[in-house]
Amino acid sequence: MGDKPKPRLKMYLVPCSCGMTFAVSEDYDRRGTSWRRYFACPACGKRHDPKNRLLEIGYQPEGYWKVDQC
Numbered sequence: 162m163g164d165k166p167k168p169r170l171k172m173y174l175v176p177c178s179c180g181m182t183f184a185v186s187e188d189y190d191r192r193g194t195s196w197r198r199y200f201a202c203p204a205c206g207k208r209h210d211p212k213n214r215l216l217e218i219g220y221q222p223e224g225y226w227k228v229d230q231c
């Protein structure tokens with residue numbers, strides 16, 4: 162492995178009303194599913210609009226998650 166900077170992996174945090182908070186990757190909507198515009202909660206199956214109060218986080222090469230608030 163060289164010392165080239167890795168592309169930043171972006172994730173979105175989706176807080177669900179059931180108490181679950183799950184993360185989806187930025188390329189989630191490129192998978193071509195019919196409900197690609199929504200993130201489904203793995204706990205209760207509720208769909209979330211990506212435009213609706215998501216936390217965007219970026220994975221830092223240093224090994225910790227940083228929350229980018231908008």
Ligand SMILES: [Zn+2]
Nearest residue numbers: 177179202205
């Ligand atoms: Zn849920």
